[in-house]
Amino acid sequence: MGHRLADASAPARLAGPGEGIGPDELALAARNHGLPLETLRHDLTPPGLHYVLTHYDIPYVPDGTAWRLAVDGRVRRPLSLAPADLAAFPRVTTRVTLECAGNGRALLEPRPVSQPWLVEAVGTAEWTGVPLRVLLAEASVRAEGVEVVFTGADHGVERGVEQDYQRALPMEVAAREDPEVLVAYAMNGAPMPPQHGYPLRLIVPGWYGMAHVKWLRGITVVDEPFTGFQQTAAYRLRRRPEDPGEPVTRIAPRALLVPPGFPDFMSRSRVLRPGPVTLEGRAWSGCAPVTRVDVSTDAGATWREADLEPGDGHRWAWRRWRHPWTAVPGEHVLSARATDADGRTQPLRQPWNRGGFANNLVQRVPVLCLDE
């Protein structure tokens, strides 16, 4: 019997009714992690709390590794840069809220079998690097360049396809000035941790995480649309397996609550005592600025507008919101709902697709308020 690459991969599938999380999903959940929701209180997510999703292994890049970033393809002057060479280019720092395209997947019915995120696959960091448009100008893109392909050093197999992780952006996104795509080398003013892409990663403000290629070693200008696995097989919005599907791109609006009170260790139920409590959380959108957050304390029956903090100049980062509430004994379901300047808002019923992508269903936080 032959031993072939295809033997490592199983077909994509949906979980059956009531099917619990399986060993493959658990193995992903044990290594990847979300943002513990109480830490939404921090403007900038502290080290180690930002969500992490890696498709394959985290590359081992000890000090002294001879890392090169190639800028090539349809350019007049191909570049080969060491990470230290980037210091010679302009330095930009941008605060960005990053969210995994699969956030919310494990709450879908039926559940696509993959990384089983609840709602916490998000984080906000300040990324420092060189604007991609500067590197593209330095390499001098030829007129026929229509897309830019980014290649990471992470290597694996997915649905039988062996690959280095690769994603592309249209030229007008890659070379745009606002938002500016970065080739980042620092996170929150410190060297990038291994799991976030050390030594170099792409940052694409406003886009879901799959676009922010980590362990970046190649930037290739191409003259036709890229058809790699992560562009055309994965990260598409499909109802049926045979649909070509729309691509996953920008982050849909979402608000999350800091769950009030305290948790039960095992059930994760929230408990609080009667009296006034300030509900708070964050809201973001990769499409247009968040302009409104509404809060419900009765499982979505009624909504009241929350106090949204004024914009602080960080267009691509989440905004804080607050809402006063008086807890009374009983069981309650709390929710928050973000709306952006273009009128996009969060659905109250799940926006289902086979990959479980770009699902911004409103969060539900059940709480138990004790008797006096």
Place this chain on the structure above:
Amino acid sequence: MGHRLADASAPARLAGPGEGIGPDELALAARNHGLPLETLRHDLTPPGLHYVLTHYDIPYVPDGTAWRLAVDGRVRRPLSLAPADLAAFPRVTTRVTLECAGNGRALLEPRPVSQPWLVEAVGTAEWTGVPLRVLLAEASVRAEGVEVVFTGADHGVERGVEQDYQRALPMEVAAREDPEVLVAYAMNGAPMPPQHGYPLRLIVPGWYGMAHVKWLRGITVVDEPFTGFQQTAAYRLRRRPEDPGEPVTRIAPRALLVPPGFPDFMSRSRVLRPGPVTLEGRAWSGCAPVTRVDVSTDAGATWREADLEPGDGHRWAWRRWRHPWTAVPGEHVLSARATDADGRTQPLRQPWNRGGFANNLVQRVPVLCLDE
């Protein structure tokens, strides 16, 4: 109908045959995380990759918080210290491998329903702080002090019991010189991240993680054995619910492999090509130094001794081991087995208890070696 604290908690239970991971276990897995096994290559676990397990919420301690650590109880001179006051005491840095007492739980049959760890709940860091024995001497412990109770700021409910997280150590462990228990304020030379206990935590070299109380605000000398929830209800080795059970204390020997080759994204199967490969990993024990690691490449049928790196003076940290192997096409199961100076080794059949604690069953890493 009343709304009582007990309503938030369900009784402890075992999963049924074939029962998948449930929503409560998934909520724990989404916020807590293990060490991605490929990062066992790092001597010191990089920021954000060290395993994290928090029972309740991570306390929010922004700059300027008036944090106090009380040292009281059966002492002659009670202390109340700000974190900055600790700089006046001797400063010690110790490299420590920390492992969660529940590591390996999700692989048990039947599976205790709790944080569903596979094998990656481990990490190694350098902790800097003040020896606990110095603080106890400063406070002048009275002769009747038999145990020291440590109180964290993390608050929640567990099996119906509302609590701040608390654990105790016998006086002879708390005041010992080797290993020295630390009240730590720095991790790897940097301020402690929130999820690891900022601003202060206990470090008890050689003990499972439950002893290393985070967000430490109280050190209380008591004159009788502590009977708090985490000491007498949780963290006991029980076969049946009614057993009093032995307490969980020191870390049992364990070796882990860096899985060779590359992964399939979804199945997490490992794939490699034929030829020589150096198997490597780490081994540790909280009981006595690891003196031997054996490796099997045939699912435990035969074992060969691995090359164990010489001790480098870090007694309480893991040691690296390596073993040459030539992969041939086919399916293989790789394992490593640590043995310590007292002859303790890892079982080949699971050491089951109801809490899923201190389970050091040998790891099994299935790999697929492709045809040439």
